[in-house]
Amino acid sequence: MPKTTQEVLSAAGGRDERAIYLPLESLDKCTYCAKAAQDAKLSWCTSCAEALYCSSDCQKADWKTHKSKCGTTDRIDLQTYYPFLASIVAVSHLHPKLSHPALNHQIINSPNPNSGEIVAFPNGDKAKMILLGKPVPPSSIGSTEWWPTGTTAKIRHKLMRRIINEGLVLPINLSVCIALLSEMYTTTSSKSTPGKRRVRFSYNRSPITDFGIVHGSAPVTPQDRLAYYNIDTHTFMMGQDPNDHYWIYFTTLSGEEHFLDCNMFTFNFCILAKSDFYANANNGMPDLSVVPAFFFNRDYAKRMPLLGQLIWKPKKRVSILREARLKDLVGASANFDYHDLQSVYELMKDISGRECTDWEKEMMREFLPNTCKLLRINMHTRAYLGFPKEPNIMIETDPGEDVKTDEHDEELDKYLKKWGRRLKKGKISPEQWQKAFNSWRDKPLGAKLEMGGSPTRR
Incomplete structure (x- = not known):
């Protein structure tokens, strides 16, 4: 080996x-x-x-x-493997060609949590404005020189990571899907290929029969969306658009569908996976401590069955595993760095419903070979055999947010499972489920604990 x-x-x-x-x-x-x-x-x-x-x-x-x-x-279970995919997404955001203006200029206003100026734009969008001043060296990123009015080092570091993880959601997700097709689904172990090993995805013992990209939107408050204005050059830039959002779906042979979204951190959706088992030199990646990752698995489906339609709102769903246009591209060679990716650009247009920018196409040419190499290393070393069965998940909160206790988590689980069962049995409508979910979400901590015991106490 x-x-x-x-x-x-x-x-x-x-x-x-x-x-x-x-x-x-x-x-x-x-x-x-x-x-x-x-x-x-x-x-x-x-x-x-x-x-x-x-x-x-x-x-x-x-x-x-x-x-x-x-x-x-x-058989690689998605539950054990998705943090590795999330680590690849995080590494893509660190590509040396990416240099966000807000990371090489001083932030001269105070976009701290629960503060900062919310600006309305002519198209109706609203976002928290970040004002950029003089240029600063890369060594100052995350420091008081970079953001003098950042309340704490933790707050400065979190905003820095929100900016780093912003943008290029379609090419990054698509490169992950094409790399999975290229590196995992070209393996086989039949009699005609002695010594070879087949590697395939599964979830909860059911084989994965399809995966691809979902184009949709995610509801984001103006407080959690970012926009930028350089006061010296008078240039303006909107941050990542929640109405042009992308995530990866997986369908099992038994008929379940699950999805992975690694691009909500910039919107302050801060569910993270600890990545020390995945993002390290042995897997061909820089060491990363945590990476943004939300995997909508069976447990979430039981507690919040409509989450994928109410919070993540899909517009279009495109299979990558079964995309005919990729067959010749993937079959031609293991390396994509010299390929004409016209078929990929056409696929990007089909998924997004728009002509993709030259910048998106250029970065697609960068992301795809790099992502394939990382998957190839993982397939050949079989490092996936050492991944933890249950990823270590954490939630990064802002100052002033409710601190969740074990008791709170247990009561939330009871509450959502009961409403989920009632929805599945047809005892309530989707609208009633959404009302119950919103009611829980909007209550203070004490009221949530009281509500947890009985979903009928309304």
Whole structure:
């Protein structure tokens, strides 16, 4: 096994004319007898998860045919792996070509938490204004020289990271999805490729059958959205647009859908994953302590079943795993740095519904080969086998926000699960669920604890 990053890239970088091996698309019919899913309970081959059977008899009868395609598979559970993807997103934001004006100029006003000027713009948008003054050296970022009126070092550092993690959401997310297709779904372990190992995504033991990009919006208060104005050059720049937002969805063979959003930190949505297991030199990345990551998993789906429609509002959903235009691009070579990415630019336009900027296209050319290299290292070293089963999650609060206690978390869990069950059973409408969720969100801590025991106490 290669022991260094360069050896791994040398061993894998020369792979040409690779094939994409798509997973099963749905639980439709038995591979052997073609019995439909509505007439039988289908299960997948436990070794490869790429064949369906209605009974053990059918599986045994099909073995002569199936064994040439079957093989050992490393199933990577999304719950263990998503912080690694979030780390790649965070590393993309640190690309040397990215230099945000607010990081190389002094902040001369006071956009501290719960303060700062909210400005309304002619198009109806509102945001917290950050005024930029004289240029400052990179070594001053996060210091009092950079932001003299920042209340504390913690507040200055958080605003710095919100700015660093801003923008280029579409090319960063799309590069992650294409890299997964390129590096994970070109692996196989059939009889025709001896010594090779198949690597596939799963969640809660169910294979992932599709993943891609969702284009939509996220509700963000003006207090949590940023805009910038340079008083010397009289130039204005809006920060990241919550109405042009993107996240990654994953669909399981059993019919569940989950999503990963690593780009809400700039909007002060501060759910983070500790990343010391993922972002380090062994995985080809700089050391990072925490990275923004929100994974809407089964637990969230039970407690807040409509969260993906009420807070994250999807407009368009585009599969990357099954995108035909990427087949030739991915199959041509393991390296994208010399490719004409016209098919990717067309895909970006389809996802966003607009012509993407030259800057987005340029950074897509930068992100894609880098992201593929990081995934390739991970696939070849099998570092994913050492990832924790349960990621370490934290919430970074601003001064004055409620400090959540274990008791609060337990009562919140009870409250949301009860309302989620009532919604699933049809006892309440989606509007009533949203009202219950908003009621909890808007209550002070003491009232939340009181509400936790019974969702009917209204």
